[in-house]
Amino acid sequence: MRPRCAPVAGLGTQQRSFRAPRARTGPGHTNSRAARHHQIVTAAAAADTDIAALNDQFGIPGRVEVVAGLGGLPTVQLKHACGASAEVTLFGACVTSWKQASGDEVLFMRPDALQILAGPDPKSKPISGGIPHCFPQFGPSAAMQQHGFARNSDWSIAATSADPQPDDQDPEVTLVLRDNEYTRKMWPHAFEVAYSVSLHGELLQADMRVQNTGDKPFEFTAALHSYIEVSDVAEAKVRGLKGLEYLDKVADPSNPTKKKEEREEVTFDGPTDSVYLKARDYVELDVGTGAAVTVTTNKWSDVVVWSPWTAMPDCYRQFVCVESAQFSTPVSLKPGEFWRSQAEWSVMDL
Numbered sequence: 001m002r003p004r005c006a007p008v009a010g011l012g013t014q015q016r017s018f019r020a021p022r023a024r025t026g027p028g029h030t031n032s033r034a035a036r037h038h039q040i041v042t043a044a045a046a047a048d049t050d051i052a053a054l055n056d057q058f059g060i061p062g063r064v065e066v067v068a069g070l071g072g073l074p075t076v077q078l079k080h081a082c083g084a085s086a087e088v089t090l091f092g093a094c095v096t097s098w099k100q101a102s103g104d105e106v107l108f109m110r111p112d113a114l115q116i117l118a119g120p121d122p123k124s125k126p127i128s129g130g131i132p133h134c135f136p137q138f139g140p141s142a143a144m145q146q147h148g149f150a151r152n153s154d155w156s157i158a159a160t161s162a163d164p165q166p167d168d169q170d171p172e173v174t175l176v177l178r179d180n181e182y183t184r185k186m187w188p189h190a191f192e193v194a195y196s197v198s199l200h201g202e203l204l205q206a207d208m209r210v211q212n213t214g215d216k217p218f219e220f221t222a223a224l225h226s227y228i229e230v231s232d233v234a235e236a237k238v239r240g241l242k243g244l245e246y247l248d249k250v251a252d253p254s255n256p257t258k259k260k261e262e263r264e265e266v267t268f269d270g271p272t273d274s275v276y277l278k279a280r281d282y283v284e285l286d287v288g289t290g291a292a293v294t295v296t297t298n299k300w301s302d303v304v305v306w307s308p309w310t311a312m313p314d315c316y317r318q319f320v321c322v323e324s325a326q327f328s329t330p331v332s333l334k335p336g337e338f339w340r341s342q343a344e345w346s347v348m349d350l
């Protein structure tokens with residue numbers, strides 16, 4: 001990623017741009033074709049993965065398109081009027097691309113990102129890279145895959161939208177995942193996760209809502225596992241963590257050591273796997289090109305910083321994960337209750 005030419009509006013803790021909750025329209029509601037191209041497209045969640053049919057149902061010309069994305073996977077492409085774009089796959093609801101108006105990619109896809117398509121069981125491996133999910137656990141645990149099943153599941157499109165004002169065309173997609181036979185085998189709970197991804201100029205926003213739709217309480221942990229491209233891991237620095245306690249998982253992930261971060265800037269000279277507890281709502285990653293990626297959150301309690309170092313010899317120099325997580329305090333939901341959290345990423349010139 002090269003530095004951007006101009007600063008992005010809405011950076012930092014003072015200029016949070018989380019929007020008011022948007023009412024969700026229930027199943028069966030579909031707008032006329034003309035109306036939906038101007039405002040909101042909403043429909044019953046589509047399980048169908050036929051790309052053309054999905055595009056016909058949810059596409060908004062010039063702003064939202066369902067395409068064959070990474071590895072041919074059905075993917076929702078968001079395009080902002082400023083030239084920025086993002087892509088979200090239905091498999092895993094993974095943000096596989098986020099580009100600035102210049103065309104520069106911000107996220108990193110690992111070379112093994114497409115392993116899912118090669119294996120005999122496509123649900124055995126998540127997409128490695130971009131912004132995948134961890135739900136209902138930020139792992140590991142014996143009960144299921146390392147970071148839960150959400151990133152190994154097929155999500156459905158619930159709605160797309162693009163605001164009609166010429167200067168505020170913010171494309172958005174909302175994907176949903178509900179419990180099903182596959183999830184109940186590992187986690188016997190009824191739930192719905194709604195996940196909205198939107199572009200506001202060059203800024204990327206994600207809004208996650210988890211609801212308990214069953215008749216017994218459950219607990220979960222979660223994360224947005226963002227892989228961010230850096231010029232070289234040795235040049236990368238994470239700011240905003242000083243003074244925080246963290247769990248150092250490098251020596252033994254299941255028995256981490258608690259430490260206190262004394263550094264103003266966290267740098268990398270070996271494997272790093274740290275969960276910063278009760279973190280602030282703003283952290284930035286200096287990517288070493290004269291730009292930083294900022295992460296501003298609402299309700300995510302922790303920040304994870306991960307570099308595999310030479311455990312991934314082909315790619316470790318090219319990325320750092322700075323993740324927004326809910327790990328130190330698992331969320332408990334009673335029947336009918338829901339939890340919501342948001343994160344936004346932007347690029348800032350230094």
Ligand SMILES: O=P(O)(O)OC[C@H]1O[C@@H](O)[C@H](O)[C@@H](O)[C@@H]1O
Pocket residue numbers: 128129146147225249253273274304306323
């Ligand atoms: O599942 P992925 O995408 O390969 O990421 C694995 C890593 O994810 C990080 O969030 C964890 O802190 C690491 O312990 C783990 O190794």
